[in-house]
Amino acid sequence: MRKIILSLLFMLAVIEAGAQSYPTSLTEKHDVAILVIDMQNDFVKPGAVLCVDGALKTIPDINKLIDYGRTKNWKVIWIMRAHEATGVDVDAPRIPLFVDGKPGYCVPGTEGYQLVDGLVPAKEDLIVQKYRNSAFFATQLDLILRRMGVKTVVLAGTQYPNCVRGTANDAMSYDYETIVDTDACSAKTEEVAKNNIFDMRNMGIRCISLDEIKARFK
Numbered sequence: 001m002r003k004i005i006l007s008l009l010f011m012l013a014v015i016e017a018g019a020q021s022y023p024t025s026l027t028e029k030h031d032v033a034i035l036v037i038d039m040q041n042d043f044v045k046p047g048a049v050l051c052v053d054g055a056l057k058t059i060p061d062i063n064k065l066i067d068y069g070r071t072k073n074w075k076v077i078w079i080m081r082a083h084e085a086t087g088v089d090v091d092a093p094r095i096p097l098f099v100d101g102k103p104g105y106c107v108p109g110t111e112g113y114q115l116v117d118g119l120v121p122a123k124e125d126l127i128v129q130k131y132r133n134s135a136f137f138a139t140q141l142d143l144i145l146r147r148m149g150v151k152t153v154v155l156a157g158t159q160y161p162n163c164v165r166g167t168a169n170d171a172m173s174y175d176y177e178t179i180v181d182t183d184a185c186s187a188k189t190e191e192v193a194k195n196n197i198f199d200m201r202n203m204g205i206r207c208i209s210l211d212e213i214k215a216r217f218k
Contacts, residue, residue: 016094026035030075031149032217035135035158036062037079037164039119042112044158049097049105049112053111054186055158059118061183065179065210070122072217075148077141078121078181081158082129083112090130133166144176152177154213156184168205179216180203180207 039062044055066076082206083090085107087098098104106113108129120129128141135141139171145153153176155168169177180200187193197207208216 012169026105027147028075029074029149030149032069032072032074032152032154033145033148034066034069034074034076034154034156035079035141035167036066036076036079036119037135037155037167038159039116040081040088040106040112041082041114041155042114043081045112046114049103052159052186053188054190058156058184058186059116061117061181061210064155065156065181065184068210070123070212074154076122076125076146078125078127079113079135079141080115080129081163082108082128082131090182091132096121097157099100100116125189128161133171135163136169136170136174137166143205145176150176150180154179155180156181158186160185160187165196165200168200172203172205178205180205181213182207183210194215 025184039055043050043052045051047057053211054160069076083098083104083106085098085104087095087104090098090104090210094105103110115121126144128135128139128144130137130139130141132138153171155171155178157164164180165185168180180197182197185193187196201207
């Protein structure tokens with residue numbers, strides 16, 4: 001009986017200690033996170049398998065957004081598309097890019113997977129790999145954001161109709177304030193970009209310039 005009582009007391013002590021330390025104050029906290037989406041060679045480098053024509057020219061504006069965010073203690077998260085070399089985990093319409101001797105795209109360990117020249121993560125940044133258009137689908141992104149206390153996400157990267165829009169829609173669905181930096185996102189054409197911005201604004205997603213972002217977060 002004495003052993004049982006001691007065991008119960010020990011368990012209660014452990015539970016109480018856990019309750020006192022949760023939510024932990026040891027985890028870094030940020031109100032805003034910048035999500036830089038798919039700025040990898042296979043999407044950005046001219047001549048690459050899935051190059052988005054407008055992506056390369058957004059590099060300076062992405063860096064401006066990141067520089068501003070760092071002054072505000074915003075967390076920078078690099079969203080990286082990643083697939084097995086066999087294509088076993090790729091979305092079905094793109095399976096043909098992985099068969100009949102084709103190399104696929106965004107395979108870790110290849111040049112195509114790497115971030116394009118001109119974008120360099122800092123040691124405190126995070127990298128989240130994704131496998132479909134949305135950075136939230138089958139990833140730990142929402143878990144990470146909630147642990148840090150993030151309320152607002154600011155999106156940059158490529159491209160509007162696929163990964164930017166998919167991520168923005170899911171962010172809004174998860175009740176994050178969702179902002180798309182229109183200076184730092186891209187599409188294959190200006191018309192595609194304009195049409196997607198129109199649609200996202202009608203969905204309730206803020207699509208605004210970096211100057212407007214700065215005015216919003218003075």
